[in-house]
Amino acid sequence: MNKIEQAVLDQLDFDALLHALDRLVQIPSLDGTAEEVKVQAETAVLMQSLGLDVETWEIDFADLQTHPAYTAEVERTSGLGVLGSYGRGDGPTLILNGHTDVVPAGELDRWHTPPWRATFNETDGNVYGRGALDMKGGLCCALFAVKAIIDAGVQLKGRVLVQSVIGEEDGGAGTLAAVLHGPKADAAIVVEPTELMIAPAQAGAYNFRVTIPGKAAHGAMRFEGVDPLEKFLLVYQAILELEKIRNEADDHPMFANYPVPYPICVGKIQGGVWASTVAETLTFEGRYGVKIGEDPAAAKRQLEDHVLTAVQNDPWLRENPPVIEWWGAQFDPAEIPADHAIVKETAVSFQEITGTSAQIQGMPYGADMRLLVNVGNIPTILFGPGDVRKAHQPDEHVPLADLKTCTQTLALTILRFCRIVDK
DSSP states (O other), X not given: OOHHHHHHHHTOOHXXXXXXXXXXXXXXXXXXXXXXXXXXXXXXXXXXXXXXXXXXXXXXXXXXXXXXXXXXXXXXXXXXXXXXXXXXXXXXXEEEEEEOOBOOOOOGGGOSSOTTSOEEETTTTEEESTTTTTTHXXXXXXXXXXXXXXXXXOOBSSEEEEEEESOTTTTOHHHHHHHHHOOOOSEEEEOOOOTTOBBSXXXXXXXXXXXXXXXXXXXXXXXGSBOHHHHHHHHHHHHHXXXXXXXXXXXXXXXXXXXXXXXXXXXXXXEOSOTTBOOSEEEEEEEEEEOXXXXXXXXXXXXXXXXXXXXXXSHHHHHSOOEEEEEEEEXXXXXXXXXXXXXXXXXXXHHHHHSSOOOBOOBSSOOTHHXXXXXXXXXXXXXXXXXXXXXXXXXXXXXXXXXXXXXXXXXXXHHHHHOXXXX
């Protein structure tokens, strides 16, 4: 590192980062709620206080919904786009992208810390709170990396843009709006939790719903009805078989470390209306992992064909086949070359900060990377603090050490990718 780079790292203010993270975590910014707009407004105020030029705009959802890449699980009539920027603009432009929406906290008595506060535990070194990991922590890393550059008085030839977006958890509406709004960039980093691995590839994930018909009967005459729960077991076994087939057939090097890189998860089951009545229908919803480079229509067709073929030996299901629907979030897979400049620049910066080589590996979850790559044609990686395994559950947390390393790495990457103005 040269003197200018070291001066920037010396300006990093991690106490202020934690304070800012707490401000954002305190807003329960669930998808489609007023707090989703509120947290964006708060982020815009934060950006301005850090010295970034800030632009906000109302997202036109009526227009956005006409785009073929638009997917969502909740209805929105309003939303706020937020873009912070710094730099001169005649050199390379780098986007840092982070979402401010979060999933529900769930059963509060399962939390050991308040979910709507960023609580730093000095014993284990983790910062707890809903969104601390996924992904307000990563967004704060991006913001305070830029702040350090501003505070050090360093001028950039290019520009760094920080996109603060909504709707990632239910389909990516905020990033789609940001990509269409512009400006264009030469590369992007989405600061999702990757355990500080650099991911030039992300798997896809499609929501599906299956409805299995039954035949109602009084519980005392159960044998005269058809229980869709029994039929569910047949269908679910077929889905598990398909998961095995799909994953055995894949040899993508970016996903070699995952025992099941493209899982099929059933996360919700509903059926019946009365305890002593055989249910008329059973409906379950799940997440279908999609391979890099896989045709979306062919991937969906494989699930449909496999399930419908598997039930042909059951007389009831043969005459009353399950109905399969695709709904809500549809995250396409995405990939850029592993030797792209943004991969190399981030890896070198990480190695200089940590003294260890960066791990290059694909991520098995859906993310907004695919919108930047597939819609915006912007080469993009995932790189951020914390382990996604700790997200979407009680006691969500991110290591403070990861927040520090991520912020330092981002600061160096910005300086080198966007280039420093010669004195």
